[in-house]
Amino acid sequence: DSGVTQTPKHLITATGQRVTLRCSPRSGDLSVYWYQQSLDQGLQFLIQYYNGEERAKGNILERFSAQQFPDLHSELNLSSLELGDSALYFCASSVAGYDQPQHFGDGTRLSIL
Amino acid sequence: GESVGLHLPTLSVQEGDNSIINCAYSNSASDYFIWYKQESGKGPQFIIDIRSNMDKRQGQRVTVLLNKTVKHLSLQIAATQPGDSAVYFCAEQFGYGQNFVFGPGTRLSVLP
Numbered sequence: 001d002s003g004v005t006q007t008p009k010h011l012i013t014a015t016g017q018r019v020t021l022r023c024s025p026r027s028g029d030l031s032v033y034w035y036q037q038s039l040d041q042g043l044q045f046l047i048q049y050y051n052g053e054e055r056a057k058g059n060i061l062e063r064f065s066a067q068q069f070p071d072l073h074s075e076l077n078l079s080s081l082e083l084g085d086s087a088l089y090f091c092a093s094s095v096a097g098y099d100q101p102q103h104f105g106d107g108t109r110l111s112i113l
Numbered sequence: 114g115e116s117v118g119l120h121l122p123t124l125s126v127q128e129g130d131n132s133i134i135n136c137a138y139s140n141s142a143s144d145y146f147i148w149y150k151q152e153s154g155k156g157p158q159f160i161i162d163i164r165s166n167m168d169k170r171q172g173q174r175v176t177v178l179l180n181k182t183v184k185h186l187s188l189q190i191a192a193t194q195p196g197d198s199a200v201y202f203c204a205e206q207f208g209y210g211q212n213f214v215f216g217p218g219t220r221l222s223v224l225p
Contacts, residue, residue, distance in 0.1 A: 002156065033212070042202065043157070043215040056212050090156050098206070099145050099164070102213065104156035 003027065004105035006091050012111045018079040021108045025072055025093030031055070032074040033094075033102055034066055038087040049074055050096075078110070086112045121200060123220040132190040136203030136216045141184060143205035147213070148177060148188045151200045160188070160201075190221075198223045 003026035011019055025032050034046040036059075045058035049068035060066075063081075068074045078085060088109050092102035126132045138146065144165035149157035163170045163177045163186075170177050176189040186203050200220050204213040 002158070004156070042217045045212050045214075048212055058212065092156075098208075101147050101159045101162055103159060104149075106154070106156045 002103040002105060004091060004093050004103055006089075006105035006108050008108060009106070010109045010111070012113060013081060014113050015081055015083060017081050018077065019081065019110065021076040021078070021089050021091075021110075023074045023076070023091030023093075023105060025074070025091075026103055029093035029095050029103070030072065031094045031096060031102075032068055032072070033092040034060075034074070034076050035090040035092065035104075036087050037090060037107070041087075043090065046076070081112050083112050086110055121218050121220045123222055125222045125224055126193050127224050128193060128195060130193055132188075132193045132197070132221060134188045134190075134201050134219045134221065136186040136188075136219075138184050138186055138203065138205040138216070139214065140205060140207045141181070143207040145206040146177070146179060146186055147204045147206075148175075148186075149202045149204060149215075150197075151202065151218070153199075157202060193221075193223050195223050195225070197221060 005024040007022045030051045033048045035043045046060040047066050048056040052068050063079050066076045088107045090107045092104045094100045094102045147162045148160040151157045161172045161177050174191045178187045200218045202218045203216040206213050
């Protein structure tokens with residue numbers, strides 16, 4: 001158990017809809033990262049927050065947004081969903097943002113019908 | 114659970130043999146590296162890390178080797194067990210504030 005909690009585990013919705021994925025980092029970790037993993041794809045970095053502030057952006061679509069709250073949990077919002085958004089979405093956390101391993105949750109599997 | 118990376122390179126080894134998984138990283142300025150293991154239906158699990166001022170680091174049954182000259186990283190697993198079957202990813206980080214870049218992964222299959 002990594003200590004990172006993601007909810008829900010599975011999410012099924014339709015095109016055009018909006019969903020929110022939630023992540024609780026390990027106790028003491030200040031950084032939260034979001035990744036997307038599709039079939040045949042590696043882990044694609046989306047966005048990082050550190051202690052409530054956005055730290056870095058990767059290949060995140062404009063339809064996607066995230067935030068980190070004062071209690072350090074984070075949410076990833078996906079809107080105007082398309083079939084191609086079907087993927088595993090992982091959250092990871094680390095104590096700081098550099099030179100330390102990220103610890104991953106078990107992901108949210110998003111299926112767009 | 115649904116498999117990740119259906120078309121990943123696959124390494125098949127006999128149970129009890131040693132495994133070597135290789136990774137070519139992209140940035141010569143990368144200074145921190147991690148190996149992750151991902152089992153079906155789970156998130157990546159940290160195995161071992163190494164910083165660029167080291168060439169080798171050992172853990173329990175695992176060894177990571179770093180060759181900066183050719184930008185190559187390897188993970189050696191001793192006495193491979195069925196529970197080692199998974200997809201293995203290397204990840205590199207270059208510089209403060211930079212995020213990890215993950216390799217495409219290698220599927221390790223342990224044969225009985």
